[in-house]
Amino acid sequence: MAGETRKKVTLKDVSKASGLSLITVSRALRQPQTVHADTRAKIQKTIDELGYIPNLAARSLVSQRSDMIGVVVPILASSLFADFAEGVSKALEPQGQRVLLAVSNWQPEKEEEAIRTFIARQADAIILTGFSHTDAARRLLDRYDGPVVEAWNTRDNVIDSAVGFDNHAAAADMTRYLIDKGYRDIVMVGGSSVNNDQAADRTQGVIDAMTAAGREVGPETIVEFDNPATIESGGPLIRSLLARDRKPDAVFFLAELPAQGAMLWCLSNGVRVPRDVAIAGFGDLSLSALLPVPMTTVQIRGREIGEAAAAQTLQRLQGAPADRTVKDVGFQLQIRSST
Amino acid sequence: MAGETRKKVTLKDVSKASGLSLITVSRALRQPQTVHADTRAKIQKTIDELGYIPNLAARSLVSQRSDMIGVVVPILASSLFADFAEGVSKALEPQGQRVLLAVSNWQPEKEEEAIRTFIARQADAIILTGFSHTDAARRLLDRYDGPVVEAWNTRDNVIDSAVGFDNHAAAADMTRYLIDKGYRDIVMVGGSSVNNDQAADRTQGVIDAMTAAGREVGPETIVEFDNPATIESGGPLIRSLLARDRKPDAVFFLAELPAQGAMLWCLSNGVRVPRDVAIAGFGDLSLSALLPVPMTTVQIRGREIGEAAAAQTLQRLQGAPADRTVKDVGFQLQIRSST
DNA sequence: ATCTCGATGATATACGTGTATCATTCGATA
DNA sequence: TATCGAATGATACACGTATATCATCGAGAT
Incomplete structure (x- = not known):
């Protein structure tokens, strides 16, 4: 200046x-x-x-477009959402589109506020993480006449279109694997389902797989951690689980960082994995495969979701019809030696 | 829609x-x-x-401001820059400012392009990572009449103002610590210094500390890895170093992920840290303290840098004078048991 | 009865770009 | 020579908001 x-x-x-x-x-x-x-x-x-x-503001006024796309992520730090955001940004950039970023901190009200400002700024499209929106946000998006992509999950009640993977199926698949593997006392550790469809679907996936296999699902089976899920939270969690009268023989973390934290705690405290307790994660951050005991987990490709969301957005902007597409980029169980 | x-x-x-x-x-x-x-x-x-x-585009046209701030990061995925970006976004949001995001992939040309579009979109301020810009970018920023903050390093030739830490001092401090600790054959593993002032300053910091202590610095002492620094690259790197005739007794990685990768490789391959080889990192990602052998590293608070950059930007927008402030948020050696 | 002030309105202009309409010029072609 | 098309120009208006200037009107104060 x-x-x-x-x-x-x-x-x-x-x-x-x-x-x-x-x-x-x-x-x-x-x-x-x-x-x-x-x-x-x-x-x-x-x-x-x-x-x-x-002056693109002036151009925007007459052309009715801004070449900006609003993106809301719940969190950026130490998470797959950073990969997601980078994927979106890199895919949009060659088309002359810029990312207007907002971090919602898992609060639907913040998402709503972000949507409002995106619309006010004439964003050409809006990419959201998840399906949990306030009523006001839904009304805004209903009236909004640009593409809206909901990412990171697949569901039926799509506003406009979606890109993600089936959180319910992913959690259920992993649960079935653990059951088939012969684990008797499986405990699930997940985040709060309040305003978080991903957490809700994963939790329900576990519950459905368990009950389908005739297993009891009680308060002892389901443990909740606070969001954001940190690596630090994993140690105390597994410690308290192993201190139970009836120790679990497998713990399924519905987020990767606490799973890693738990694994490291076990390594440092002489708890043998998977012999004493099996550990499974959800996310497959790059570290997980390199641990002394490589960790079983669900692989999610955040970057790919971002790229797909961007691609879908661009197609719509180039005239593709609004057909309520729900693109499933899939997930993959990574069975390693921690289970 | x-x-x-x-x-x-x-x-x-x-x-x-x-x-x-x-x-x-x-x-x-x-x-x-x-x-x-x-x-x-x-x-x-x-x-x-x-x-x-x-319609904020229309308002922007007459008010000559956009309530948007352009932010360029070199990379977002799996890095401290995600913390940085989140810090910026969260600090700006309560003031009604939105982040216009660009990922430069460490390429100054991409940064230049991002700056151009930020200016075209009437961004109220611009926050950059680092001091490596193209000549054209410098000219753009010189003519630009909004605050410009360069983050993640401290240097004298500031365009407008800066927030960061002294990369040179951080690397030199750690090197001195390793020397004082008695390590004889210290090898530094760093990223390319081309278009990366942070890498350049860190490397120079190591070299200066070594020569000040009367140590030889040769091609054997300095090893380069490819950017982006991944956790996967650490294993092969330390493996090749340990295969040398003259094995290093300490390896200082100028990025955290390869250091973690190296540590995990050692854990999995029976190499005792620090007995067989000491390992130090740079960044202090949360995992490092929780490893079975907690890792010595340089703590950097990416989020704090982001918040400080945002705060400085806001102050300037509220009328604070352009006094070429260079705010040093500092760093901290985290001495743990890997050295 | 005059004056002041608060609240509201009418009109015009500005911000920078895009474009529709019509006009002009010039060189090439029939 | 008449015609046509390519290239350029003049003028006007639009996009949605902000604001400066001046006007109006009624309630309350002097």
């Missing part, structure tokens, strides 16, 4: 400096084929000399 | 629906104290009924 306030260079300035009319300069930029190559070159030259940068 | 295209509700619509003049409605929103409480309530009621959302 220089000391004095500089006047901004506008199209009119370029027109004056180049001796050409405003309309010709505008045409040179918007419909280049209609103006002579020599003229275009001359205009480009003055643009470079003056350092003209078009 | 609904089927039909909906007409947007404008101030004029609110004016018509409420029976009040355009100017009064505008005043009710911009200078509430000048209009009667009853009238304000009436206006608010119609705003709610119509679902009016002001």
Whole structure:
């Protein structure tokens, strides 16, 4: 920032400096084929000399688009959502779209507020994480006439379209695997399902798989940790579980960081995994495969979800019809030696 | 997105629906104290009924501000920069500012492009990571009349202001610690310094500390890994170092993920840390303290840098003078048992 | 009865870009 | 020479909001 306030260079300035009319300069930029190559070159030259940068706010006003796409993530730090956001950003950027970012901290009210400002800023599309929205947010999105993509889960009641994986199936698959593997006392450790469809679906997936196998599901079976799920929380959690009269022989963490924390606690405290207790995670952060006891987990490709969400958005912006697509990018059980 | 295209509700619509003049409605929103409480309530009621959302692009055109702040990070996935970005976003949001995000992939040309679009979109301020910019980017920023904050390092040739920590000192401190601790054959593993002032300063910090202590610094002492630094790269790196005729007794990784990878490889391959080889990292991701052999590293608080960068930006936007502030948020050696 | 003030309105202009309409110029072609 | 098309220009208006200026009107104070 220089000391004095500089006047901004506008199209009119370029027109004056180049001796050409405003309309010709505008045409040179918007419909280049209609103006002579020599003229275009001359205009480009003055643009470079003056350092003209078009005011996209003004353009947005008349073109009714902003080349910005609003993205809401619940959290960014130490999570797969960073991969997701990077995937979105990198896929959008070559198309001249920029990401307007908001971190909702898992609070639907913050998401609503973000949506409101995205709309106010004329965002061309909105990408959300999850299906948990306030009523007001739903109304806003209903009236909004741009693509809306809900990411990180697959469900039926889509607002517009969705990209993600089946959280319920992923949790259920892993649970069935643990049951088939012969574990008797499986405990699930998950996050709060309040305002979190992913947590809710995962939890329900576990419950459904358990009951389908004739297993009891009681308060002892389901333990809740606080969001955000940290690696630090894993140690105390597994410790308290192992201190129970009836020790679990397998613990399924519905998030990766606490699972890693639990694993590291076991390593440091002489608890043998999976002999003393089996541990399974959810997320497959890169560390998990490299642990001394590589961890069984559900692989999720956050970056891929981001890229797919961006791709779907761009297709819609290029005219693809609103057909309530729900794209399932899938997940994959990574069976390793911790179970 | 609904089927039909909906007409947007404008101030004029609110004016018509409420029976009040355009100017009064505008005043009710911009200078509430000048209009009667009853009238304000009436206006608010119609705003709610119509679902009016002001067009910030139009407002931006006349107010010459956008309430958006451009942020460039080199990478987001699995890195401290996610903490940084989250810190920035959360600190800006209560002030009604939104983050325009760009991921540069460590490429100055991408940063330049991002800066250009930030300016075009009338961003009120720009927050960058690092001091490595293209010449064109420098010219753009010189002409730009909003605050510019360069984050993640401290240097003298600041464009406008900076927030970060002294990468050179951090690397030098750790190196001195290793030397004082008695390690004879210290090898440094760092990222490419090309277009990366942080990597360059850290590397130089190691070199300076080594030569100050009378140690030889040769090609054997300095090993380079590819960016982005991954946890997977750590294993092969330490393996090749330990296969040398002259094995290092300490390895200082200038990034945290490869250090963690190296540590895990040692754990899995019977290499005792620090007895066979000491390992130090740089970054202090939460995992490092929880490893079976807790890792010595340099603690960096990415989130704090983000918050400080945002705070500095906001102060400037609220009128604080451009005094080329360089805020040092510091770092901290975390001496643990891996050295 | 005059004056002041609070509240509201009418009108105009500005912000920077895009575009529709119509006009002009010039060189090439029939 | 008449015609046509390509290239450029002049003018006007639109996008949605903000605000400056001046006007109006009624209630209360002097």
